Amino acid sequence: MAELLLTRGRRSFDVRYLPGFTPLAAFCLVALYLPLILVIFFSFNAERSITVFSHFGLNWYEEAAQNTFVQNATWLSLKLAFFATLVATTCATMAGLATTRRKPFPGQSVVYGVINQPLMIPEIVTAVALLAFFGAIKQATNVYGFGYLLLAHIVFCIPFAYMPIRARLQDMDLTMEQAAADLYASPWKVFRRVTLPMMIPGIIAGAMLSFVISFDDVIISMLVAGPGETTLPVWMIGQLRRGLTPQINAVSTVLLVITFFVVWMVFVMTTRKR
Amino acid sequence: MSRYFDFPDFPADQSSAHVSVPRNELTLICLLAITDCYKKQVKAARPNSACHRNRRINVGDGVAIEARDVSKIFGTSTDQEVWALDHVSVSIAQNEFFTLLGPSGCGKTTLLRLIAGFEHPTDGAILLEGEDISALPPFQRPVNTVFQNYALFPHMTVAQNIGFGLEMQGRPKDEVADTVGAMLSLVKMENLKDRRVDQISGGQQQRVALARALAPRPKVLLLDEPLSALDLKLRKEMQLELKRLQHETGITFIFVTHDQEEALTMSDRVAVMRDGEIHQIGSPQDIYNRPNNRFVADFIGESNFLEVQLLSRNGSTAKVRFANGTELDATLPSTDVTSGSITVIVRPEHARLTADRSAGHLQGVVNDAVYFGTDTHYYLTLDGGEEFVIRQQNQRGDRGKISSGTQVGVTINEDSIQVLAN
Numbered sequence: 001m002a003e004l005l006l007t008r009g010r011r012s013f014d015v016r017y018l019p020g021f022t023p024l025a026a027f028c029l030v031a032l033y034l035p036l037i038l039v040i041f042f043s044f045n046a047e048r049s050i051t052v053f054s055h056f057g058l059n060w061y062e063e064a065a066q067n068t069f070v071q072n073a074t075w076l077s078l079k080l081a082f083f084a085t086l087v088a089t090t091c092a093t094m095a096g097l098a099t100t101r102r103k104p105f106p107g108q109s110v111v112y113g114v115i116n117q118p119l120m121i122p123e124i125v126t127a128v129a130l131l132a133f134f135g136a137i138k139q140a141t142n143v144y145g146f147g148y149l150l151l152a153h154i155v156f157c158i159p160f161a162y163m164p165i166r167a168r169l170q171d172m173d174l175t176m177e178q179a180a181a182d183l184y185a186s187p188w189k190v191f192r193r194v195t196l197p198m199m200i201p202g203i204i205a206g207a208m209l210s211f212v213i214s215f216d217d218v219i220i221s222m223l224v225a226g227p228g229e230t231t232l233p234v235w236m237i238g239q240l241r242r243g244l245t246p247q248i249n250a251v252s253t254v255l256l257v258i259t260f261f262v263v264w265m266v267f268v269m270t271t272r273k274r
Numbered sequence: 275m276s277r278y279f280d281f282p283d284f285p286a287d288q289s290s291a292h293v294s295v296p297r298n299e300l301t302l303i304c305l306l307a308i309t310d311c312y313k314k315q316v317k318a319a320r321p322n323s324a325c326h327r328n329r330r331i332n333v334g335d336g337v338a339i340e341a342r343d344v345s346k347i348f349g350t351s352t353d354q355e356v357w358a359l360d361h362v363s364v365s366i367a368q369n370e371f372f373t374l375l376g377p378s379g380c381g382k383t384t385l386l387r388l389i390a391g392f393e394h395p396t397d398g399a400i401l402l403e404g405e406d407i408s409a410l411p412p413f414q415r416p417v418n419t420v421f422q423n424y425a426l427f428p429h430m431t432v433a434q435n436i437g438f439g440l441e442m443q444g445r446p447k448d449e450v451a452d453t454v455g456a457m458l459s460l461v462k463m464e465n466l467k468d469r470r471v472d473q474i475s476g477g478q479q480q481r482v483a484l485a486r487a488l489a490p491r492p493k494v495l496l497l498d499e500p501l502s503a504l505d506l507k508l509r510k511e512m513q514l515e516l517k518r519l520q521h522e523t524g525i526t527f528i529f530v531t532h533d534q535e536e537a538l539t540m541s542d543r544v545a546v547m548r549d550g551e552i553h554q555i556g557s558p559q560d561i562y563n564r565p566n567n568r569f570v571a572d573f574i575g576e577s578n579f580l581e582v583q584l585l586s587r588n589g590s591t592a593k594v595r596f597a598n599g600t601e602l603d604a605t606l607p608s609t610d611v612t613s614g615s616i617t618v619i620v621r622p623e624h625a626r627l628t629a630d631r632s633a634g635h636l637q638g639v640v641n642d643a644v645y646f647g648t649d650t651h652y653y654l655t656l657d658g659g660e661e662f663v664i665r666q667q668n669q670r671g672d673r674g675k676i677s678s679g680t681q682v683g684v685t686i687n688e689d690s691i692q693v694l695a696n
Binding site for chain 1: 392413418423425426427428438486490
């Protein structure tokens with residue numbers, strides 16, 4: 001009897017046993033994944049319709065692959081995401097080290113705030129601000145090019161890369177680094193041989209996050225991009241104005257597959273390392 | 275080079291005995307043996323090497339570590355200042371197993387961290403073999419630490435962990451491999467050398483941490499409560515293991531613990547600390563039998579505290595009078611004691627019950643008797659109202675325990691009363 005009461009008492013604290021949990025969970029899963037499944041499903045539709053499935057065909061994939069706009073946009077997006085990730089992750093790693101591996105300095109909380117603030121600012125505001133700012137610079141210097149878009153992406157990727165890196169550094173036991181120093185490792189060697197290898201999972205997570213964030217950004221890319229700098233999501237939005245075609249579905253499906261692949265790869269890598 | 279493996283073949287049963295060979299001869303033998311050993315280098319670590327020597331021959335009475343009037347203040351503003359160490363001076367001899375004992379927050383770990391170089395003294399100096407090392411960073415000090423949580427590198431194997439220090443010192447690869455092999459056999463971990471550190475048990479991690487800290491042959495090994503994470507049985511095993519390692523390596527060990535039993539069983543000398551100060555330094559026997567003050571007496575072992583009158587002094591002893599008028603001899607502490615009313619202690623095992631009340635030095639009534647197998651504890655209230663505990667060893671012929679309510683006398687063994695400094 002007492003045991004029964006005990007198990008009941010424990011169950012009532014488990015969210016899985018709250019009334020209505022099952023239908024709610026089912027609803028969430030359906031709302032999340034059914035649209036995705038529909039997108040994938042209709043990308044294989046041979047006809048133009050995205051609501052009526054006639055018969056199976058890969059023609060929309062073919063068409064997307066041969067579309068030079070898609071090719072150029074994809075290439076630009078990949079290039080942008082790659083370089084933005086590289087720079088942002090490096091900056092975030094250094095910021096993480098500076099905020100967790102040094103003696104607390106005056107104004108440290110301000111630094112935290114400054115690094116994380118871009119997450120709170122509405123993206124459209126950042127986009128407008130960057131547009132105006134870059135416009136002024138362009139006018140003053142007469143320098144144009146890819147650099148502005150890249151810089152914008154680096155800026156908003158830094159906080160996303162910073163979060164997991166700092167979390168990892170804070171979880172790491174400081175005595176590991178002390179032990180290394182105790183065993184005759186100079187500060188640089190401590191970093192190379194102990195701190196860096198141990199923070200790799202955090203760095204990978206940060207890089208992955210900033211890659212995804214950069215790759216699917218629309219608002220900032222749309223406003224900051226110069227002529228001819230059309231990223232893949234921006235191109236897709238442009239296409240939607242002319243009505244939805246299964247070609248968009250096909251591109252979306254490819255993006256989805258790539259994202260899943262990246263996440264899975266990172267998962268495998270980090271679990272094997274740890 | 276092989277200073278470390280100085281005495282591999284020395285039989286354990288003689289190791290603690292003091293050697294009776296005249297000192298000059300010893301030094302000569304020792305020098306010859308050292309030269310021999312140095313030639314053999316790491317090979318000396320292998321069992322059955324030809325290098326026979328006794329422990330502590332080459333010790334001299336050299337000082338390994340000296341803390342000179344060291345203070346450490348944490349916190350910057352004056353109202354938040356914490357004196358973790360308050361003008362502490364101590365010198366630790368070479369090849370000594372020295373223990374810093376005290377409750378948490380007494381400053382023992384801070385002192386250890388100052389020696390390791392993780393903290394720097396606010397005032398005073400840390401000397402290693404006479405040289406001031408206060409300003410050196412940890413990686414420039416020939417001192418290694420075994421951390422409380424071991425702090426093994428999770429991304430390296432057991433062997434890589436042990437070789438880390440040597441590698442950082444820039445030793446050649448084959449030397450690193452040789453020493454790692456010798457260390458693995460020293461801590462009996464040869465078959466686990468390629469495991470990752472999260473794939474071995476807590477006791478094994480402890481051994482790896484020890485081997486890693488010993489591998490670069492530090493002049494001093496610091497141990498920060500290294501046994502506290504182990505269960506009781508493993509802890510007892512590791513206590514013996516640590517003693518063995520210290521004998522075999524001849525390295526000075528500085529051991530931090532809050533466990534008085536650990537301190538008494540393992541150490542050559544113990545420093546009892548509280549509130550950033552050292553209250554007493556001495557051999558385990560000194561600390562136990564002749565505690566200087568109430569804190570030391572209370573922290574180490576059990577004690578009966580009694581108020582007495584100091585009647586007269588005679589060198590290191592004094593005549594004291596108990597509340598019931600009995601006059602007995604008591605040992606004076608090294609520090610000065612004022613006359614008049616003072617406190618003495620009697621350890622529970624240094625007193626016996628007598629059935630004849632008037633034959634005892636003190637009189638009282640048994641409140642409780644608790645049987646522990648090897649001995650029985652009697653909880654008494656003396657006629658003056660003080661609590662008194664007696665621990666009496668059990669014999670096969672004992673006719674049951676003395677029941678509560680029995681009126682008894684208490685006889686205190688000769689030379690068992692210690693006066694405390696006020």
